[in-house]
Amino acid sequence: MNKPLGVTVIRHIVDSQRLHPEATGDLSGLLNELVVAGKTISAEVNMAGLADILGMSGKTNIQGEKVQKLDEFANNTIKKRMARCGYLCVMTSEEEDDVIPVADGYEGKYTLAFDPLDGSTNIDVNVNIGTIFSVHRRRTPGGQGSKEDMLQRGRDQVAAGYILYGSSTMLVFTTGDGVQGFTLDPSVGEFYLSHPDIRTPERSKYLSINEGNRNYWPENVRGFVDLLKEKDQEKGRPYSCRYIGSLVADFHRNLISGGIFIYPRDSKNPKKPYGKLRLLYEAAPLAMLIEQAGGRAITDDGINILDIEPTDLHQRVPLIIGSKLDVDEAEGFLR
Template sequence: MNKPLGVTVIRHIVDSQRLHPEATGDLSGLLNELIVAGKTISAEVNMAGLADILGMSGKTNIQGEKVQKLDEFANNTIKKRMARCGYLCVMTSEEEDDIIPVEDGYEGKYTLAFDPLDGSTNIDVNVNIGTIFSVHRRRTKWGQGGWEDMLQRGRDQVAAGYILYGSSTMLVFTTGEGVQGFTLDPSVGEFYLSHPDIRTPERSKYLSVNEGNSHYWPENVRRYIDALKEKDKEKGRPYSCRYIGSLVADFHRNLIAGGIFIYPRDNRDPEKPYGKLRLLYEAAPLAMLIEQAGGRAITDDGINILDITPDSLHQRVPLIIGSKLDVDEAEGYLG
C-alpha cells in the first residue's frame, strides 16, 4: 500500500483496515483510544516543569521502584481511557500488581499490556521517555478477561508500539504489516506519517549497554562486549557506545539508525536474576517491532523473545535486540 508522507494516523489505520474486509474495526478503535491517551500524556509531559508534577509521588510500584508523579498520571490516563472503550477485556500495567479489569458492560475481544511511562527515572533531566503497549486477542470467549488472556507469548500479538515523548512526540507501531512512524503536530493535535515502512539497518556500529554493570554479567556476554571494543577495520570495530538509560529512547535510536541494545541477566540482585526488563510490556512489544523492521530480539541464552510464554504478569527477561547481523553475531558468543 502506498503510504504518502503527511497522512494522518487515523486515515492510515482506516485505509489499512479496508485491506481486510473481515475486520470489524475493533482493533482500529482500540488504537485510536490509545492515541488519544498518548496525546493527553504528551501534553502533560510538555508542561511537567511548569505544573509541579516532576519528581516522586511518594509511592512504590509492584517492581519496588519509586513512582514518579508523571508515571502515576500516565498510568491513570490510560486506565481510565481504556477501561470503558469497549474493545478490551482486561489490562495489565507496570504500575499495578494485578490484572486491571475493564468496566462491566464494556468487555471487548482484546487485551492490553502497557508500560505507562518507560524511562521515568530520567524525567527530571529532560531525557526522552515513552509509553510502550502490546495488544493480544483474548483467549476466553466472553465477559471479564483474566490471567489466561494476559499471559500470551509475544508471537501472538496483534499490535505493538510506543509513543515517544521528547523534542517531538512520535508514535511508532505495527499490526504485523511493517512498522510505521508518525509525528505529532501539536498545533492541530494530529499524528502525521513521517517514517513510513521503517527498516532497521542490517548491521550497525553502535552498542547500547550499561557497561558499569559488566562485573555482574555472564562471562559470554562480557566476551562479546569486549570483542566489539577491539580494533577490527574489516568488521567495522570498535563500535561506538550510545546509551541513554531509557529503554524506549535507546530502542528508537537503534531502530532508526541501527544498533544493538543489551540488558543481560546479572547476579547483582538475587531477586532480579534475569535483569530488570519485563517481558509482557517491554521486551515482547519491542521484539515484535524490531522483527517487523528486519531485526531480531533474543535472550542472553539465545531464546527468541517472541517465543516465550510468560508465567507471570511482571516476568523479567534478559534482552538482546537490534540489527539482525549484530544480534546474529552476539548469539554466536552465547554458546
C-alpha cells in the same frame, strides 16, 4: 500499499483496515483510543516542569520502584481512557500488582499490556521517555478477561508500539504489516506519517549497554562486549557506545540508525537474576517491532523473545535486541 507522507494516523489505520475485509474495526478503534491517551500524556509531559508533577509521588510499584508523579498520571490516563473503550477485556500495567478489569458492560475481545512511562527515572532531567504497549486477542470466551488472557507469547501479538516523548512526540507501531512512524503536530493535535515502512540497518556500529554493571554480567556477555570493542575494519569495529538509560529511547535510536541493545542477566540484585526488563510490556512489544523492521530480539542464551511462554505478569527477561547481523553474531558467541 503506498503510504504517502503526511497522512494522519487515523486515516492510515482506516486505510489499513480496508485491506482486511474480515476486520470488524475493533482493533482500529482500540489503536485510536491509545492515540488519544498518548496525546494527553504528551501534553502533560511537555508541561511537567510548570505543573508541579515532577519528582516522586511517594508510592512504590509492584517492581519495588518509587513511582514518579508523571508515571502515576500516565498510568491513570491510560486506565481511564481504555477501561470504557469497549475493545478490551482486561489490561495489565507496570504500575499495577494484578490485572486491571475493564468497566462492566464494556468488555471487548482484546487485551492490553503497557508500561505507562518507560524511562521515568529520567523525567526530572528532561531525557526522552515513552509509553510502550502490546495488544493480544483474548483467550477466554467472553465477559471480563483474566490473567490467562494476558499471559500470551509475543508471537501472538496483533499490535505493538510505543509513543516517544522528546523533542517531538512520535508514535511508532505495527499490526504485523511493517513498522510505521508518526510525528505529532502540536499546533493541530494530530499525528502525521513521517517514517513510513521503517527498516532497521542490517548491521550497525553502535552498542547500547550499561557498562557500570560489567562486573555482574556472565563471562560470555563480557567476552562479547569486548569483541565489539576490538578493532575490525571489515565489520566497522570498534563499536561506539550509545546508552541513554531509557529503554524506549535507546530502542528508538537503534531502530532508526542501527544498533544493538543489551541488558543481560546479572548477579547485582539476587531478586532480579534475569535483569530488570519485563517481558509482557517491554521486551515482547519491542521484539515484534524490531522483527517487523528486519532486526531480531533474543535472550542472552539465544531464545527468541517472541517465543517465550510467560508465566507471570511482571516476568523479567534478559534482552539482546537490534540489527539482525549484530544479534546473529551475539547469538553465535553466547551459545
